[in-house]
Amino acid sequence: MNYYRFFIANWKILLFAILFAFFSGFGQTFLLSLYIPHFLKEFSISHTLYSTIYAVATLLSGITIIFAGKIIDRVPLKSFAVAVIVGIAAANIVAGLTFNLIILFLAIFMLRFFGQGLLSHTAMTAMGKYFTKNRGKALSVAYLGFPIAEGLFPIIIVGAILAFGWRQSFFLSALSIVVILLPVTLYLLHKFKQEDIKEEFGNSARGNLPLTVDNERTWSQKEIVRDKSFYFFAPTAFLVGFILTALFFFQTFIAEFKGWTIEWMALNITAYAIASFSFSILAGPITDKYTAKKIFPFILFPMIIGLITLIVFKHPFATTLFWFFVGVTAGLNPTVSNALYAEEYGIQGLGAVRSLFTFVMVGSTALGPIMYSLMLNSGLTFNLIHVIIIVVTTFLFI
CATH class of the missing domain: 1.20.1250.20 (MFS general substrate transporter like domains)
Structure with missing residues (x-):
């Protein structure tokens, strides 16, 4: 099954994964680094202090993911996805409302946790769980959201900061998540079942891998x-x-x-x-x-x-x-x-x-x-x- 046929056969779940990978950009270093000059000026802090805040918030988000990430194994994908969307939208709002270093730390933690962490985690885990013979293709398709975000987000965010200010750009980011990602996700995952997945099972080196989870x-x-x-x-x-x-x-x-x-x-x-x-x-x-x-x-x-x-x-x-x-x-x-x-x-x-x-x-x-x-x-x-x-x-x- 080539990529075109594979995508057409499974376009809803694959598009969902691409979108989650794409919107994870709101918590990635390539985007958040664009705000560094504004944070340093707003709070009169050194680059070293900001780097420390960023590193500690990132480490804390990583520790939290150990416990939060496994919830996706126990709840429906749509429920987990919606919770993550609400979280990343809230993170952008908190970032826009930041008025001291404690709130800045909280904002960075939330952006890293829900963005770099759970949005990416949800996209990749879904592809790994729902596909078997074509798992590699599914993961490759989902990954496309990352380079697309790396190409588009810096241009969009820099433009928004120049036009409206850095705080307002965070609010606009939250708005885009609620207006675009949330409804599209609800549509794509509406009545989604693993039985909807269509794969081509031909000869491959994966033939000895389990195709069911009954005895796994x-x-x-x-x-x-x-x-x-x-x-x-x-x-x-x-x-x-x-x-x-x-x-x-x-x-x-x-x-x-x-x-x-x-x-x-x-x-x-x-x-x-x-x-x-x-x-x-x-x-x-x-x-x-x-x-x-x-x-x-x-x-x-x-x-x-x-x-x-x-x-x-x-x-x-x-x-x-x-x-x-x-x-x-x-x-x-x-x-x-x-x-x-x-x-x-x-x-x-x-x-x-x-x-x-x-x-x-x-x-x-x-x-x-x-x-x-x-x-x-x-x-x-x-x-x-x-x-x-x-x-x-x-x-x-x-």
Whole structure:
């Protein structure tokens, strides 16, 4: 079943997942970073203090997801989705009403928890639970919401801030969620049942995987943490989030260190977007054919090649190669990893499973900028930092 036929056959649930991935942008770093100058000016705080607030709020949201994320296993998808929508709308309202640092902390926590956390979690968990033979394709389709958001949201939000002010832009974001996401979600999930899913069951390497959950084991979070496979999977989830967030956070400083202009560095992020988009599409059918477990060990290799390129070369076109290889890992990771969790731990408790790995990922996005800052302050250069990361990554997977 090609992507077109697959989407037409399952367009409602797939569009739902794309929209949730797209609207998760309201809690992602690429969007919230646009508000940093306004927060610093409004509350007269330093960049260091704001970074600390952001990191602690992000870590707290990750811990909370461990408990909240598994609720999706026990309640109807529509009920869970509506609760998440109400939460992200409320988060934007709180952000717009922020008048002191305590409320700012609460706003960032809510945006990270409901946006980066639960909106993404809902989209990916639904695809993992409801699809079997075409799980890879479903996850690839859902992932498209992320690069679309990365391309559109900054333009929209910057325009809204310039036209109406930063507080009003948060209110407009909340309004768009209530007016667009809520009614569309209610329509798409109206009377939705797993029996509505249409898949093509042909020959593939997934033939030995269970197609039903009748006799499937339900893993508790405690059992998962005790399972040795968790400690093979978790480092990849951590490293991808850690490295990606730090690279974006410090992109202007990396450009200065390498002797590249900031404009050239930003322009070449297009290579990242193209690679991420393309390889997320390719990851679907490849995962369906060979299984995620066989592909997963290779996810970090392109990113390592990108870091080596960044270390060795100073030519401006090395920027393009660097971002491209990083984008390959960014595109492969969500589809392969989320399919892997379903393959390894089953789908009955997939919400609980993904909650743990979401916590690892969210925690890594909070620690990335902090650890880079500490290493830079200790006198290490970006090249040395990336050599350390490459060595640690290689050691973990030997």
